[in-house]
Amino acid sequence: MIPYGRQTIEEDDIQAVVEVLKSDYLTTGPKIAEFEGMVADYVGVKYAVAISNGTSALHAACFAAGIGKGDEVITTPLTFAASANCVFYCGGTPVFADVDPKTYNIDPADIERKITSNTKAIIAVHLAGQPCDMDAIHKIARKHNLLVIEDGAHALGSEYKGKKVGSLSDMTTFSFHPVKPITTGEGGMIVTDNEGFYQKLMLFRSHGITRDENLMTRNDGPWFYQQLDLGFNYRITDIQCALGCSQMKKLDRFLKRRKEIVSRYNKAFADCENIVTPYQLPDTESGWHLYIIQVKNYDRRKVFEQLRKKGIAVNVHYIPVYMHPYYQEHGYKEVHCKNAEEIYSHILSLPLYPTLKEEEQEYVITTVKQICEC
Ligand SMILES: Cc1ncc(COP(=O)(O)O)c(C=O)c1O
Missing domain, CATH: 3.90.1150.10 (Aspartate Aminotransferase, domain 1)
Incomplete structure (x- = not known):
């Protein structure tokens, strides 16, 4: 069978993974920040948070955006369920706007029709890697004071008006599932230029726990950490990030x-x-x-x-x-x-x-x- 999509794994990808397996850190080690840095530099943003998969990336982005009960988030129906499920995870309601018949991406005019006083954000999905009409989406978001999250699961490397997807909106998520532009087996990332979102994303990825003295309410000693919010174990491993670093070069x-x-x-x-x-x-x-x-x-x-x-x-x-x-x-x-x-x-x-x-x-x-x- 010729599949519709598949990963490209070469000898140096395998070596990169083997090296980590022989190292001291299988998880929470140096490969996480290295992979985050490579993606952040590539798309042109300040912050990147590597996470267990593209679905948890969307969940984390909705959490950081403050989506909660009573909030509506507008997205496209022509996508993988995760683009809308993430809104439910946070207690919000996904609202579907129709797509443009030519691009198959969310139609800005229908976004505008679906806005209510409860609308809090838009999740734009770049189907197949084809960027959405981001200028029109941002114009609507500014007018109605909405956050814009881009689901870039298909779109690492895509460009809109000379700018890489990931550098355009409040937050953008990526997936590194095997069929995606690059792979880490399972894996995902959220990129942003906003420090406040970044801190929330970092907390959410790991149980809501921090060791950062600036964020803790007290410090009993060098062993100390505090749980500041309700997060998850959505961490990605160094094994996966080593593969991610190797794949980014390609x-x-x-x-x-x-x-x-x-x-x-x-x-x-x-x-x-x-x-x-x-x-x-x-x-x-x-x-x-x-x-x-x-x-x-x-x-x-x-x-x-x-x-x-x-x-x-x-x-x-x-x-x-x-x-x-x-x-x-x-x-x-x-x-x-x-x-x-x-x-x-x-x-x-x-x-x-x-x-x-x-x-x-x-x-x-x-x-x-x-x-x-x-
Ligand atoms: C558009 C879109 N968003 C989100 C996801 C979820 O990514 P993951 O499979 O890494 O959880 C996918 C995965 O196929 C996807 O296609």
């Missing part, structure tokens, strides 16, 4: 390779009436985490099944979040986002990852064209 190479694969797909499907290729917002660079096509005039399910039968493990990103039974049972039965549902009924993600071979891509292209008759 990120630009990975992104370049993804872009080459995408332009080959775009060219191959350009004249194909039955396939809609991804649209790119002007003045942006996508990290191309996913290559999502829309299949027109054909039953998507049949195309999906035929491709799988032929050894191409296509996927669907995503089922609109509010359609899941948990959401249906928790007040979302009447929610409908017309564009998201229409897009969902046609989409397929084709294989895209740095080590995808030319002949494999050629096979994907010919098979898709054959099935969709173009």
Whole structure:
């Protein structure tokens, strides 16, 4: 099977992990800060907090943003459930704004329609690595005094108007799950320029506990620490961060390779009436985490099944979040986002990852064209 995505692990990645295994620290050691520093420098922010995964990164960001009972947070339905679940974790209510039919990202005009006196924040998700219309989102946020969190799980290395995703909003989260732009196995990060958020994120990652004298209410001695808030054990290990540091050195190479694969797909499907290729917002660079096509005039399910039968493990990103039974049972039965549902009924993600071979891509292209008759 040719998968839709997979990690790229090379010999030096393995050596980096082995070195940590032989060292004194498997967790809470020096590799954590080293990895945080590399990501912070890369995206151009002051602070980064490495954490156990992209979901805990979102949870931590919502906590730092002060989301709580009665607060509404607007996000997209066309995403992985974690982008909305994090609001529930904090006692808030996710509210879904429809997506733009061209970019598949959250539509700023619909954000504005969904704002109420309880709205506290917006979670913008850069689907497939394609940056959202951040200027429009920030304009709305300023007007209504809302925080902006970006779910950049797909978008490490993506750029919006010459700036890296991660440097644009109050907080941005990343995921390092194996199919993502770089991997640490499981892993995540939150980046911010705000010191107040940074301190809350650091506390939240590790039980709400601190040893920082400036934050403690008293100090009984060198053994002392205090729990200041209710946090979790969301720590990431040095083993994972060593892999992360090694992968960061390759990120630009990975992104370049993804872009080459995408332009080959775009060219191959350009004249194909039955396939809609991804649209790119002007003045942006996508990290191309996913290559999502829309299949027109054909039953998507049949195309999906035929491709799988032929050894191409296509996927669907995503089922609109509010359609899941948990959401249906928790007040979302009447929610409908017309564009998201229409897009969902046609989409397929084709294989895209740095080590995808030319002949494999050629096979994907010919098979898709054959099935969709173009
Ligand atoms: C858009 C989006 N947000 C958040 C996450 C959660 O990341 P993780 O799997 O690292 O918890 C994912 C993971 O697939 C994702 O695709």
